[in-house]
Every structure is written in structure tokens, then in C-alpha cells.
Amino acid sequence: MGSVIASMSMSLDGFVAGPNDEVDHLFAWYDAGRAGDEVFPPGALGSLVCGRRLFELTNAWGGRHPMGVHVFVVTHSVPDAWPREDRPFTFVTDGVASAVRQAKDLAGRRDIAIATPAITQQCLDLGLVDMLAVDLVPVLLGQGIPLLAGLARAPVELGTPAVVEGRGVTHLRYPVHH
Amino acid sequence: MGSVIASMSMSLDGFVAGPNDEVDHLFAWYDAGRAGDEVFPPGALGSLVCGRRLFELTNAWGGRHPMGVHVFVVTHSVPDAWPREDRPFTFVTDGVASAVRQAKDLAGRRDIAIATPAITQQCLDLGLVDMLAVDLVPVLLGQGIPLLAGLARAPVELGTPAVVEGRGVTHLRYPVHH
Numbered sequence: 001m002g003s004v005i006a007s008m009s010m011s012l013d014g015f016v017a018g019p020n021d022e023v024d025h026l027f028a029w030y031d032a033g034r035a036g037d038e039v040f041p042p043g044a045l046g047s048l049v050c051g052r053r054l055f056e057l058t059n060a061w062g063g064r065h066p067m068g069v070h071v072f073v074v075t076h077s078v079p080d081a082w083p084r085e086d087r088p089f090t091f092v093t094d095g096v097a098s099a100v101r102q103a104k105d106l107a108g109r110r111d112i113a114i115a116t117p118a119i120t121q122q123c124l125d126l127g128l129v130d131m132l133a134v135d136l137v138p139v140l141l142g143q144g145i146p147l148l149a150g151l152a153r154a155p156v157e158l159g160t161p162a163v164v165e166g167r168g169v170t171h172l173r174y175p176v177h178h
Numbered sequence: 179m180g181s182v183i184a185s186m187s188m189s190l191d192g193f194v195a196g197p198n199d200e201v202d203h204l205f206a207w208y209d210a211g212r213a214g215d216e217v218f219p220p221g222a223l224g225s226l227v228c229g230r231r232l233f234e235l236t237n238a239w240g241g242r243h244p245m246g247v248h249v250f251v252v253t254h255s256v257p258d259a260w261p262r263e264d265r266p267f268t269f270v271t272d273g274v275a276s277a278v279r280q281a282k283d284l285a286g287r288r289d290i291a292i293a294t295p296a297i298t299q300q301c302l303d304l305g306l307v308d309m310l311a312v313d314l315v316p317v318l319l320g321q322g323i324p325l326l327a328g329l330a331r332a333p334v335e336l337g338t339p340a341v342v343e344g345r346g347v348t349h350l351r352y353p354v355h356h
Contacts, residue, residue, distance in 0.1 A: 142332025154320025
């Protein structure tokens with residue numbers, strides 16, 4: 001069985017985007033690449049779960065997620081003109097737990113990525129996250145969209161992280177204790 | 179001239195204490211020690227600046243700070259029965275910049291520690307911090323007292339941190355770009 005991995009770039013003060021969704025500071029390190037230390041090496045990722053907001057913001061990633069995987073979008077209602085047979089998106093209207101279950105079924109032995117803060121928080125509250133992979137960026141944004149806010153079930157104990165030092169980023173992978 | 183170093187234990191979600199000032203989770207790693215990697219090795223620290231709140235919370239550390247240094251307490255008014263000649267505390271009522279200046283004068287070539295979130299934030303806004311030393315603890319507290327909130331002058335760019343991996347803690351030292 002694959003792991004459910006919440007993976008995100010975060011400023012040292014805990015934001016995954018600025019107040020107007022700007023991510024320039026948070027992905028400056030990204031162009032330099034991870035030097036073979038990707039959270040999801042080629043073939044490891046089986047599916048991805050995100051919220052409706054990211055789906056809209058990215059305009060459905062132009063029709064296909066850059067990592068080539070099937071995306072499960074948690075939403076209250078299916079957007080107009082979706083789903084499409086030729087596009088790898090499933091819209092899940094009965095909650096996060098259902099989305100993760102469907103994503104796991106599709107992924108098989110591969111991993112499942114959680115890609116948005118709201119879904120990450122809900123999955124943490126439901127005890128569904130196996131690993132928190134934080135790319136910690138050396139900037140203080142002051143305000144913006146927090147990765148981890150409003151957790152209903154806290155404190156959440158994590159394990160000592162695996163650390164990879166990058167240029168302009170510190171990659172931290174925390175096992176989540178259930 | 180010494181460096182002004184803001185040094186604190188912080189949960190992965192950015193808190194230096196829980197909602198009731200509890201710090202159990204955040205200092206669990208502390209007993210294990212830093213294995214020779216203290217932010218302030220013996221003799222390196224010359225003085226410390228904190229806010230009135232920490233002074234009250236710790237009950238003036240029983241009369242003397244555990245690191246043996248002179249403490250400058252930023253406050254609106256000098257507390258009753260203070261200052262005392264036999265106790266190494268100075269109360270600064272004309273603001274953070276004045277406290278840091280006095281702390282530097284006393285420290286000489288040694289470093290100056292900033293020890294509370296509110297003072298850290300004000301010092302960051304004033305461009306007075308040279309290094310941010312964060313002991314990042316693998317726990318999500320969900321709520322509490324944030325280390326970095328309400329920065330007036332953001333974003334603040336930091337340098338790539340020096341990283342020391344501990345058991346139950348990741349020591350990160352960020353140079354602050356002025």
C-alpha cells in the first residue's frame with residue numbers, strides 16, 4: 001500500500017502562498033531542482049487529492065496535472081462541463097475521506113499526494129496522513145494562506161524528520177504518528 | 179561587534195507555546211542537549227532582551243537568568259520593587275531599539291539574544307536582527323502563541339540556513355538579510 005503524503009512549499013512563518021495567492025518567493029528554489037531527491041521520484045506517485053480552489057486557480061492545470069497522475073478534486077458540487085472522459089479528473093462530493101479512499105484504490109502500491117492546505121488539515125484531523133513533506137523556504141511572508149491552521153485534533157505528534165539541505169530551501173519529511 | 183540573534187523553539191506550525199503558555203512539547207528535545215552545538219556556546223552571549231510578559235511568566239527566572247547574563251526587559255512601566263542593585267535586570271521604557279542598543283553596549287563583542295516573539299517581531303520590523311535561530315520541533319500545536327505574526331515589514335528574505343539535525347528537533351540558523 002502506498003503512503004498518503006502531504007507535500008508543500010512553506011515559508012518559515014507557515015504560509016503556502018501570500019495574501020493574493022502569490023508564490024514567487026516559495027518556488028524560487030524550485031528551478032534549481034531537487035538534485036535527485038524528489039518526494040515523488042518518477043513512477044512513485046499514483047494519484048493526487050486537492051481542493052476545488054486549487055483546481056480553479058490552476059485552471060485544471062491546463063487539462064492535465066504536470067505529474068501525469070489522476071486528480072481527485074474534493075468539492076461541494078461538480079463544476080460545469082466536468083467531468084470529461086479525456087481528462088484525468090474525478091470530482092468527489094462526499095468528503096475528504098472518500099476522496100482519499102478512491103485515490104488509494106487507484107494508486108495501488110503507489111503513493112497518494114495531498115496538495116492543498118485545507119485538504120491537508122482535514123486529512124490530519126481524520127488521521128489519514130502518513131507523511132508531511134515540507135519544503136521550508138527561508139522567507140517570512142508576514143501574511144497569506146497558512147499550511148496548517150485550524151486543526152481540530154491537536155497537538156499532532158510528528159517523528160523526527162528526514163532532512164535534505166537545498167539551496168534556498170530545506171526539505172523536511174515528517175512521519176505522522178497515528 | 180556581536181550579533182543580534184533571535185533564538186526560539188517553534189512547532190512546525192509556528193508556535194512558541196500553546197494557548198495556555200504550555201511548552202512541554204516544545205522543550206522535550208531540550209533535555210537531550212544540543213551535543214556541543216549550542217546557539218550560544220559558553221561565553222558567547224553578552225546580554226538578552228525580552229518582553230515584560232516573559233519576565234513575569236518566569237518570575238524573573240528566580241532572580242537571575244539561567245545563562246547568567248544581564249537582561250533588558252522592554253516594558254511600558256518599571257515593575258514594583260524593581261530594579262534591584264543585586265539583580266542583573268534593566269527595565270527599558272523607551273522602546274525596543276533602545277533596549278537593543280543598551281544590550282549591545284553591554285555585550286561588547288559578545289552576542290545579544292532576543293528571547294520573546296513580540297520583541298523578535300519588532301526587531302525584525304526595525305531591521306535589528308542578524309540571525310534567526312529556530313529549533314524546529316516536530317509537532318503541530320494547532321493553536322498558541324506564534325513566533326512570527328503581524329510583521330509590519332514583510333516579506334523578509336532570509337538566507338539558506340545552517341542545519342543541525344537533532345533527535346526530536348531540527349536546529350535552523352537563518353541569516354537575516356537587511
